[in-house]
Every structure is written in structure tokens, then in C-alpha cells.
Amino acid sequence: MFDDDDDNLPNRDAGIDGYRKIDRYNPELIENLSASYHNVLTQIGENPNREGLLKTPERVAKAMLFLTHGYDLNAEEILKSAMFKEEYSQMVVVKDIEVYSMCEHHMLPFFGKAHVAYIPNGHVVGLSKIPRIVDVFSRRLQVQERLTNEIRDCIQQTLNPLGVGVVIECRHLCMSMRGVQKQNSVTTTSAFSGEFYKDKTRTEFLDLIASKLS
Numbered sequence: 001m002f003d004d005d006d007d008n009l010p011n012r013d014a015g016i017d018g019y020r021k022i023d024r025y026n027p028e029l030i031e032n033l034s035a036s037y038h039n040v041l042t043q044i045g046e047n048p049n050r051e052g053l054l055k056t057p058e059r060v061a062k063a064m065l066f067l068t069h070g071y072d073l074n075a076e077e078i079l080k081s082a083m084f085k086e087e088y089s090q091m092v093v094v095k096d097i098e099v100y101s102m103c104e105h106h107m108l109p110f111f112g113k114a115h116v117a118y119i120p121n122g123h124v125v126g127l128s129k130i131p132r133i134v135d136v137f138s139r140r141l142q143v144q145e146r147l148t149n150e151i152r153d154c155i156q157q158t159l160n161p162l163g164v165g166v167v168i169e170c171r172h173l174c175m176s177m178r179g180v181q182k183q184n185s186v187t188t189t190s191a192f193s194g195e196f197y198k199d200k201t202r203t204e205f206l207d208l209i210a211s212k213l214s
């Protein structure tokens with residue numbers, strides 16, 4: 001994914017899924033990134049030396065490193081750390097999981113909710129691990145479609161359930177605060193596997209995510 005000769009990042013160890021492993025707290029990395037944002041401020045016509053902006057390059061550098069920390073996380077390991085043998089064979093749905101990601105085209109946020117379901121096949125997974133998986137794949141540069149597929153594929157391949165359903169609804173700031181400037185559009189994506197290709201299962205999932213707790 002990266003050309004090794006192309007950059008001077010301090011840590012050149014192989015990362016997860018072909019992404020470069022970096023130490024997000026490395027002072028040299030933060031300093032280099034801050035210098036880049038210092039330059040950005042100059043290029044947009046700002047004065048990076050005025051009082052309010054003095055610490056901004058460093059703040060932005062740290063924020064960006066946080067917003068992309070999903071590259072460091074191993075989704076498979078997270079799921080495997082809490083898989084329990086259990087005979088439960090009905091649909092498990094975790095819905096309304098907050099999503100914060102950044103589109104890879106403009107590096108602007110898109111955000112909304114993910115709804116994730118699976119039908120166990122001998123094992124269940126610790127409930128908190130589902131939102132953690134959403135974070136692994138959303139805390140990086142993304143397109144919503146790939147994010148949706150990656151969550152499905154990770155759960156299907158690691159937990160081996162009878163099927164997985166994922167629906168994500170997001171607002172993209174690149175479509176509202178710039179570009180086409182549509183303030184209210186919401187993008188919905190979905191990904192299914194196994195049993196969720198059956199109309200009845202898919203309808204049950206969609207009904208459950210549409211229902212509200214009283």
C-alpha cells in the first residue's frame with residue numbers, strides 16, 4: 001500500500017493489513033506533521049505566528065493522528081478476544097452505533113450511525129466488540145461503501161456466523177459544507193452475507209433497526 005522509499009516516517013515496521021505501522025505518540029512524527037500544518041496555515045493566507053494559532057499545527061497534528069488510529073487496531077484480534085461458545089441461534093442486533101470517519105477524497109468528516117447484526121453459529125461475541133470493530137474501520141480514511149463491507153467481512157470471517165447484516169447511515173460534510181452543498185442528504189449503505197440474503201431475515205433486521213425503544 002505504501003512505497004517504502006517514498007517517506008521518512010520514523011517507524012518502518014509492517015503494520016496491519018498493509019498499512020504502515022507508526023507510533024502516534026512519537027515526538028518526531030508529531031513535529032513533522034505540525035510543520036506540515038504550519039505550512040498549510042501559511043498557504044491558506046493565515047498568519048501561523050498570531051497568538052491564537054501558535055499551538056494549532058500541533059493540535060491538528062495530534063487530532064489527525066487520533067482520527068486515523070483505526071489503522072493501528074487489529075479487528076480480528078479484538079473479536080477473537082471475546083468469543084464465547086453459546087447455543088443462542090437468533091439474530092443479535094447492535095444498532096445506533098455512532099460512526100465518525102473521514103472521506104478519503106476530501107479528508108472531511110462523515111458521521112452517523114451503524115447498525116450491525118449477526119446470527120450466531122455456535123459462538124457469540126462480546127457485545128462491546130461490535131462497536132469496537134466499527135471504530136477500527138471508521139477511524140481511518142474511508143468511503144462509506146468500503147467501511148460497510150469491511151465490517152461485514154471481518155465479522156463473517158472471524159466469527160463465522162450464519163450471516164451478517166450491516167447498515168450505515170451518514171452525513172458527509174464534503175457534501176454539505178462545500179461542493180454540492182446539500183445540507184440534509186443522508187447516505188445509506190448496506191452489506192449482507194449468508195442468511196441475510198434471505199428476504200425474511202433481512203426484513204427482520206431492517207424492522208429491528210427501525211423500531212424504537214419505548
Ligand SMILES: Nc1nc2c(ncn2[C@@H]2O[C@H](COP(=O)(O)OP(=O)(O)OP(=O)(O)O)[C@@H](O)[C@H]2O)c(=O)[nH]1
Pocket residue numbers: 103104105142143144145172174175178179180
Ligand atoms: N461513493 C462515495 N463517494 C464519496 C464518499 N465520500 C465522498 N464521496 C464523493 O467522492 C466524490 C469525489 O468526486 P470528485 O469529482 O473527484 O471531487 P470533487 O470535484 O471535489 O467533487 P464534488 O464533491 O462534487 O465537488 C464526490 O462525488 C464525493 O461526494 C463515500 O463515502 N462514498
Ligand SMILES: [Zn+2]
Pocket residue numbers: 103104105106107108172174175
Ligand atoms: Zn468527501
